[in-house]
Amino acid sequence: MSTNIKILQVCNTDFYLKNFLTPLILALRDRGYTVECLTEGTCWIGHLVDQGIRIHNFHFPPKASPWQFLLAIQRMKSIIKDSGFHIVNGHNRNSSIVSRVASLMAGIPINLYTANGFYYHDNQSALVNKFSELFEGAMAKFTTYTLSQSEEDTIRMICNGWIRPDRIRTIGNGVDAQRFSPRPKASVSLSSEKLRVCASGRLVSGKGFEDILRAISITKNRENIELVFIGGNIVQDISPSLEELTGLISSLGLKDQVRITGMVDNVEEYLNNSDLFIHSSYVEGMPRSLLEAMSIGLPCIATRIRGAREIIDDRTNGFIYESHNFHELADVIDELFLDKNLRGSAGKNARDTVLEKFQEKDYVQRQVQAMEDLLKEKGFL
Numbered sequence: 001m002s003t004n005i006k007i008l009q010v011c012n013t014d015f016y017l018k019n020f021l022t023p024l025i026l027a028l029r030d031r032g033y034t035v036e037c038l039t040e041g042t043c044w045i046g047h048l049v050d051q052g053i054r055i056h057n058f059h060f061p062p063k064a065s066p067w068q069f070l071l072a073i074q075r076m077k078s079i080i081k082d083s084g085f086h087i088v089n090g091h092n093r094n095s096s097i098v099s100r101v102a103s104l105m106a107g108i109p110i111n112l113y114t115a116n117g118f119y120y121h122d123n124q125s126a127l128v129n130k131f132s133e134l135f136e137g138a139m140a141k142f143t144t145y146t147l148s149q150s151e152e153d154t155i156r157m158i159c160n161g162w163i164r165p166d167r168i169r170t171i172g173n174g175v176d177a178q179r180f181s182p183r184p185k186a187s188v189s190l191s192s193e194k195l196r197v198c199a200s201g202r203l204v205s206g207k208g209f210e211d212i213l214r215a216i217s218i219t220k221n222r223e224n225i226e227l228v229f230i231g232g233n234i235v236q237d238i239s240p241s242l243e244e245l246t247g248l249i250s251s252l253g254l255k256d257q258v259r260i261t262g263m264v265d266n267v268e269e270y271l272n273n274s275d276l277f278i279h280s281s282y283v284e285g286m287p288r289s290l291l292e293a294m295s296i297g298l299p300c301i302a303t304r305i306r307g308a309r310e311i312i313d314d315r316t317n318g319f320i321y322e323s324h325n326f327h328e329l330a331d332v333i334d335e336l337f338l339d340k341n342l343r344g345s346a347g348k349n350a351r352d353t354v355l356e357k358f359q360e361k362d363y364v365q366r367q368v369q370a371m372e373d374l375l376k377e378k379g380f381l
Helices: 014-030 066-080 093-106 126-140 151-159 209-217 242-251 267-272 288-296 326-338 340-357 360-377
Strands: 006-013 034-040 054-057 087-090 110-115 145-148 168-170 195-200 225-230 258-260 276-279 300-303 319-321
Touching: 006 014, 006 093, 014 034, 014 360, 034 093, 066 093, 087 093, 087 360, 093 110, 110 360, 126 151, 145 151, 145 360, 151 168, 195 209, 195 267, 195 288, 209 225, 209 242, 209 326, 225 267, 242 258, 267 288, 276 288, 276 326, 288 300, 288 340, 300 326, 319 326, 326 340
Parallel strands: 006 034, 006 087, 034 054, 087 110, 110 145, 145 168, 195 225, 195 276, 225 258, 276 300, 300 319
Antiparallel strands: none
């Protein structure tokens, strides 16, 4: 397909652009669309620049300052107003707010929002949760269309009258099942013969990593467990928790049993060298890190939050526990430590789930199809 359609992808960080949006960007380009990106940072974008993708470097407000948001909106409006974009697709919290308001002001035909989890979540107070929903509803009123990773989110926004059923669709999530596939153990400097538990993600508040530490500290098999945090921080992180985590590791006497890798590009190798994965986050849309571990065939334990509970069928393809409840988490770890067969069956079912429902190629195609439906609706295709 050869078109003159221009699409702008907007996200908070170059890290997100590289690790989450690259397959979509390249798929759109291969369909004949002109794709540009707007993000903050230049450390993780070389692969896209090398392929001729134009990247606009942009600074987003790190905190909820109305004045800073107004300035950012004006700056983005100036960038996009005369560029001839047909679609501006916003991702993440701050960048999607700025992009949607700026797109409205600039008269962009299709103002698209990909909701990687709406701002309300299970761990908010009732008042804050309702305020967050009201904010999402207000933003939805001037958003052309919403792509929601979570079906639970889609249903809530429709049932509460914030979005018409024909203005939102669920796209789920997906991972590269070939990259994240079971493989022989590789050399990543992990030589322990203990049960290796792992977690992955940026080390920021809200991920619940401290709950994993507390759970392991009270397990019956504590001395025979090793924990690996596959992750670190990027420069744009607002609330990094590395210092707090290292302090907790020391105070719990786990210094010899915990390793933090820092940011790495070979996450799949660390997963393939592990025995059990824990997703302890308090807030997610549909967690990519959980799907990656499941795709490897690891038995996974996850918090009972939206997104995760749409993926995990408790005690079939994984295990669920209440967020913050590290005592319950410790009990599940102890059970799985003793039952290798249970770990094996859960891991196999997890892999099967990803192959059936959460493959990256299908996830990307759902997004491309949604954009093409909107372009046809507007008469551009």
